[in-house]
Amino acid sequence: MRVARLVTEALSPAVLVAAISIAVAWHSRSPVWGVVTAGFASAVPFLYVLRGIRQGHYDDHHVRARERRPPVILFAGASVVVGLVAMAVFHAPRDLVALVVAMLAGLALALAVTVVWKVSFHTAVSAGTVTTLALVFGPWLLLSWPVVALVGWSRVRLGDHTVAQTVVGAVLGAVAAGAVFPLVR
Numbered sequence: 001m002r003v004a005r006l007v008t009e010a011l012s013p014a015v016l017v018a019a020i021s022i023a024v025a026w027h028s029r030s031p032v033w034g035v036v037t038a039g040f041a042s043a044v045p046f047l048y049v050l051r052g053i054r055q056g057h058y059d060d061h062h063v064r065a066r067e068r069r070p071p072v073i074l075f076a077g078a079s080v081v082v083g084l085v086a087m088a089v090f091h092a093p094r095d096l097v098a099l100v101v102a103m104l105a106g107l108a109l110a111l112a113v114t115v116v117w118k119v120s121f122h123t124a125v126s127a128g129t130v131t132t133l134a135l136v137f138g139p140w141l142l143l144s145w146p147v148v149a150l151v152g153w154s155r156v157r158l159g160d161h162t163v164a165q166t167v168v169g170a171v172l173g174a175v176a177a178g179a180v181f182p183l184v185r
Contacts, residue, residue, distance in 0.1 A: 007154035013125040017042040028093035040083025045076035066118040073111045098184035106176035120161045120169030126151040127173035
């Protein structure tokens with residue numbers, strides 16, 4: 001149980017979104033844009049969740065209750081859109097813009113599923129991250145797909161998701177990144 005908790009926290013959506021933002025920015029030679037992207041796509045939504053915990057809206061930072069997730073997704077989407085507008089106005093690198101548009105697509109897909117069924121955001125973000133890394137740095141990074149399986153295992157082991165919820169999350173994340181990132185890039 002301890003290993004599952006460690007995997008869940010170390011590879012949480014907020015951590016992976018910040019990491020992929022920095023990685024793509026590094027590849028684009030624009031570290032400042034990585035920080036900006038991580039701020040709008042990871043830090044601001046995470047702070048929103050923490051505020052919701054303090055106000056009693058959520059039990060924890062993973063927002064386990066499916067019916068409580070749509071406002072979080074909508075807020076995260078709004079934050080990402082604000083970041084995207086700033087990126088357009090100030091001419092951020094194309095790869096970062098593509099990353100953020102792919103994130104929005106992933107959020108939209110996750111929201112569509114979440115209104116009727118609980119899907120794993122952990123596996124969606126980890127699959128989107130692996131897919132994006134492979135698109136940016138090369139297909140050899142597809143060898144990191146076992147990390148997505150590890151994340152799925154941790155979510156199931158902790159009792160937060162079923163196997164089906166983790167698999168659907170992984171498919172949504174991979175589809176959003178794999179279809180949208182190359183189109184916008």
